[in-house]
Amino acid sequence: xxxxxxxxxxxxKENPLFVSLLGMCPSLAVTTSVENxxxxxxxxxxxxxxxxxxxxxxxxxxxxxxxxKPVRIPVYIVVIATLVTVVEMLMHAYLINxxxxxxxxxxxxxxxCIILGxxxxxxxxxxxxxxxxDGLGMALGFGVAIVTVSIFREFxxxxxxxxxxxxxxxxxxxxxxxxxxxxxxxxxxxGAFISLGFILAVIAAVSAKxxxxxxxxxxEVKANV
Amino acid sequence: MSDLIALAFSAFIxxxxxxxxxxxxxxxxxxxxxxxxxLGMGLAVIFVMLISSSVTWLLYNFVLVEFEITYLRxxxxxxxxxxxxxxxxxxxxxxxxxxxxxxxIYLPLITTNCAILGxxxxxxxxxxxxxxxxxxxxxxxxxxxxxxxIFSMMxxxxxxxxxxxxxxxxxxxxIVAAVLAIIFTRFGGLIEWxx
Numbered sequence: 001x002x003x004x005x006x007x008x009x010x011x012x013k014e015n016p017l018f019v020s021l022l023g024m025c026p027s028l029a030v031t032t033s034v035e036n037x038x039x040x041x042x043x044x045x046x047x048x049x050x051x052x053x054x055x056x057x058x059x060x061x062x063x064x065x066x067x068x069k070p071v072r073i074p075v076y077i078v079v080i081a082t083l084v085t086v087v088e089m090l091m092h093a094y095l096i097n098x099x100x101x102x103x104x105x106x107x108x109x110x111x112x113c114i115i116l117g118x119x120x121x122x123x124x125x126x127x128x129x130x131x132x133x134d135g136l137g138m139a140l141g142f143g144v145a146i147v148t149v150s151i152f153r154e155f156x157x158x159x160x161x162x163x164x165x166x167x168x169x170x171x172x173x174x175x176x177x178x179x180x181x182x183x184x185x186x187x188x189x190x191g192a193f194i195s196l197g198f199i200l201a202v203i204a205a206v207s208a209k210x211x212x213x214x215x216x217x218x219x220e221v222k223a224n225v
Numbered sequence: 226m227s228d229l230i231a232l233a234f235s236a237f238i239x240x241x242x243x244x245x246x247x248x249x250x251x252x253x254x255x256x257x258x259x260x261x262x263x264l265g266m267g268l269a270v271i272f273v274m275l276i277s278s279s280v281t282w283l284l285y286n287f288v289l290v291e292f293e294i295t296y297l298r299x300x301x302x303x304x305x306x307x308x309x310x311x312x313x314x315x316x317x318x319x320x321x322x323x324x325x326x327x328x329x330i331y332l333p334l335i336t337t338n339c340a341i342l343g344x345x346x347x348x349x350x351x352x353x354x355x356x357x358x359x360x361x362x363x364x365x366x367x368x369x370x371x372x373x374x375i376f377s378m379m380x381x382x383x384x385x386x387x388x389x390x391x392x393x394x395x396x397x398x399x400i401v402a403a404v405l406a407i408i409f410t411r412f413g414g415l416i417e418w419x420x
Contacts, residue, residue, distance in 0.1 A: 021395055024254065025339050029247035077307065081300040089296065107299045107346055111339045113251065189245050190406040197392075197399030205391035 003133055010137030016114045017145035018203050023114045026105050027146045028192040035162045037150035039098040041143030043091070043106060045136065047083045048115050052135035054079050056123040076119045077110070084109045097165075114142060152195045157186035229360050236364035239413040242340055243372045244406040249340030253373055254398055256331070263377035267370030269331040271363070273313060274341055277306045278362040281345040282355065302345050310335055340369060376405065 016022045030036045055076060059065045068075050088106045091099040099106070109115065118138055123131040154161055159172035159182040175182055185191050242248050249270070256266045281302050289295050314332045317325040335341060344365055348358045379401050388397050 021254070024250040025247050028250060074304070074307065077303055078300065081303050085296060085299050088299065104343055104346055104350065107302075108248075108339050108343055110299055110303050111342050185407070188406075188410060189247070190403045190410065192247070193399045193403035193406055197396045197403065200399065201389075201391045201396035204393075204396065208391065 007133050007137040010141040015141045023112050031150035031153050033154050033162045034150045037146045043087045045139040048139040049135040050083050051080050052123040052131040055119045056128045056131035059124045081110050153186045158182050233360050233364045236361045237368045241368045242365050244409045248343040257377040260377045263373045266331045267373050269328040270369050271366030273335050274366045277309050278345050282358050
């Protein structure tokens with residue numbers, strides 16, 4: 001597998017949220033505005049890239065790996081928890097509004113299955129550079145997924161898109177054109193479940209169609225032979 | 226006393242852990258396909274949540290605050306919870322085999338359940354006293370059991386429902402959860418009005 005495929009698989013083929021259904025809790029909770037989703041993405045990129053890097057460094061040196069192997073999960077958790085604490089303190093110091101609106105979901109990055117999952121499935125068996133690429137791809141894949149959900153929710157719920165701070169796009173003219181008002185429910189919990197449900201259904205439909213096409217092509221090839 | 230009752234209701238319904246705080250979604254979607262497993266998971270969560278919240282509360286207020294190392298909160302909590310789950314598992318295996326048989330397979334899953342760490346952290350950030358912490362944690366746990374059990378009954382019916390192909394599995398489960406969430410928010414309004 002070359003480096004480009006390694007990077008892209010996290011975004012498309014093995015997207016952690018849309019394909020493997022990992023990390024559902026933050027993707028439902030922090031998607032009330034695009035800004036929150038972007039902030040969460042930054043935090044996850046930081047933690048996942050560094051945790052993958054550190055863990056693959058530990059596991060690629062033979063002496064350390066032999067030492068760590070029997071207690072590897074606690075070791076991973078300590079590495080991840082340390083990185084999360086760093087993110088938490090940095091956000092508290094420089095991005096206080098984001099820190100407040102993400103709230104409890106910053107410390108909860110520790111138990112995000114994506115991060116421990118990549119540590120166990122990829123970083124422990126691959127070289128540091130590949131692990132960084134894998135972590136970046138996976139984290140950005142997760143980011144793309146939660147930003148998609150948040151665009152749906154914020155647009156349908158308020159007619160606005162808050163990108164960062166005061167940078168806000170007002171799309172209410174679409175609602176005016178359709179002579180309706182934004183559906184407030186989408187900013188509430190129920191809207192999170194509905195949005196994610198529909199997005200997953202669309203993805204399932206698209207991938208089913210693609211599989212059908214591939215099957216057809218395979219059949220045609222066989223018939224020609 | 227009335228404060229505690231209000232706290233209990235708000236933990237149970239207004240701030241229901243799954244439907245309004247989005248903690249513990251993984252078991253909510255993953256383990257809710259059968260009623261028996263939903264019940265087992267719910268009970269295991271109540272059990273572990275009470276123990277881990279009590280231990281982390283005591284540890285935070287008497288050790289971390291005392292030595293001014295509160296920034297170590299996340300690391301200490303996750304390690305304590307992981308170790309506790311392991312200990313509870315071994316303890317139950319030895320002392321109460323029937324209970325272990327009922328809850329055993331759910332215990333390892335709980336370590337990475339964000340609800341456990343989430344409630345432990347919430348008890349600290351909301352600055353609960355020890356009694357408040359016990360009431361809050363118990364009712365959050367009961368709320369979890371309540372919702373996951375109702376949801377598992379709905380999913381058993383869903384298996385036989387004519388669902389469009391693309392919606393099969395997780396998508397329709399999420400949409401059903403949305404209906405449940407609407408009911409819970411409205412029900413919460415009623416309770417707010419009574420209190």
